[in-house]
Amino acid sequence: MSASLGLFRLQQVDSQLDRANLQLQKIRKTLENDLELKKALALVESAQGETQSAKRILKSAEAEVQAQKIKIEQTESSLYGGGVHNPKELQDLQKESASLKKHLGALEERELEALVKAEDAESALSAARSGLESIQSKLNGEHKALLDEQSKLIKDLERLSQERDASEKPIELNLLTIYKDLRQQKRGVAVTEFSESSCASCGATLTAALQQNAKSAKQLAHCPSCGRILYAS
Numbered sequence: 001m002s003a004s005l006g007l008f009r010l011q012q013v014d015s016q017l018d019r020a021n022l023q024l025q026k027i028r029k030t031l032e033n034d035l036e037l038k039k040a041l042a043l044v045e046s047a048q049g050e051t052q053s054a055k056r057i058l059k060s061a062e063a064e065v066q067a068q069k070i071k072i073e074q075t076e077s078s079l080y081g082g083g084v085h086n087p088k089e090l091q092d093l094q095k096e097s098a099s100l101k102k103h104l105g106a107l108e109e110r111e112l113e114a115l116v117k118a119e120d121a122e123s124a125l126s127a128a129r130s131g132l133e134s135i136q137s138k139l140n141g142e143h144k145a146l147l148d149e150q151s152k153l154i155k156d157l158e159r160l161s162q163e164r165d166a167s168e169k170p171i172e173l174n175l176l177t178i179y180k181d182l183r184q185q186k187r188g189v190a191v192t193e194f195s196e197s198s199c200a201s202c203g204a205t206l207t208a209a210l211q212q213n214a215k216s217a218k219q220l221a222h223c224p225s226c227g228r229i230l231y232a233s
Contacts, residue, residue, distance in 0.1 A: 002214070002215050002216060002217055002231070002232060003175065003216060003217060003218055003219055003220050004191060004214060004220055004221070004229050004230065004231040004232070005231065006167070006170060006171045006175075007171065007175060007179050007190070007191050007220075007229055007231070008191045008193075008229075008231040009167050010164065010167045010168055010171065010179065010191075011179075011189070011190060011191040013160055013163050013164045013167050014164065014183065014188065015188065015189070016156075016160050017157065017160050017161070017164065018188050020153050020156050020157050020160065021157070023149075023153060024150060024153045024154070024157070027146050027149060027150045027153070028150070030143075030146060031143060031146060031147070031150075034139060036135055036139075037132075037135055037136070037139060040128070040131055040132040040135045040136075041132065043128045043131065043132070044125070044128045044129055044131075044132050046128075047121070047124045047125040047127075047128040047129075048125060050121045050124065050125070051118070051121040051122055051124075051125045053121075054114070054117045054118040054120075054121040054122075055118055055121075057114045057117070057118075058111070058114040058115055058117075058118045060114075061107070061110050061111040061114040061115075062111055062114075064107050064110075064111075065104065065107045065108055065111050068100060068103060068104045068107050069104065071100050072097060072100045072101060072104060075093055075096050075097045075100060076097055078093055079093040079094060079097060175220070178190075178220065178229070179191070179229070182227070182228060182229065185227075186201075186226065186227070186228055189201060189228065190228060190229055191228060191229045191230075191231050192223065192226075192228045192229070192230065192231065193230075193231050193232075193233050194206055194211065194214065194223075194230055194231075194232065195233075197211065199223040199225060199226060199228070199230070201223070201226050201228055202223060202225045202226040202228075204223055204224060204225030204226065206223070206224075206230070210224070210230070211230075211232065213230075214230035214231065214232045215232045
């Protein structure tokens with residue numbers, strides 16, 4: 001068996017692992033960074049904030065109206081309760097009552113505006129939530145295939161990891177070191193086949209002597225152009 005055979009088998013497994021990991025990363029990125037879903041979530045969050053703010057303003061307006069009504073009741077109780085007989089005091093109470101009622105009208109207008117804004121905010125929130133649910137439902141259908149593929153890839157990675165361990169075990173440490181260094185330098189491809197006297201990776205022409213060396217059981221032969229380990233199939 002040539003020295004490069006074990007490394008070639010390891011390269012095949014590593015290439016499968018690389019492809020599976022790359023596809024898994026793409027799937028996870030798609031699932032985790034869906035722009036449409038992010039926008040819908042942001043819209044719901046914004047609508048929730050607007051609704052909470054509108055409700056606080058409405059509650060404050062309602063409290064002001066209620067407090068003003070209590071003041072009017074107290075003033076009119078003094079005015080018509082029979083406890084005040086002084087004409088000047090009665091006149092002052094009448095003026096105060098009229099002023100309080102006028103201000104009550106302004107407060108009630110504000111309350112009505114706050115109520116309308118709160119209802120509009122609630123409607124906007126409801127619409128945003130419906131939009132989010134619609135997108136989530138659509139994505140669940142669209143992503144089902146991706147989730148199924150993700151599950152399959154995870155199982156494939158487990159199987160390939162076991163195959164890799166088995167493929168690596170019989171290879172000498174010094175050869176593994178050369179292989180790993182080349183993998184880092186050559187974008188994951190350290191071992192390449194050759195056919196018709198040419199390197200399959202870079203196309204460089206190989207001499208007959210180099211092709212023969214690639215079949216050696218004891219030493220590795222490298223492509224003179226790209227530097228990858230040559231494997232004679």
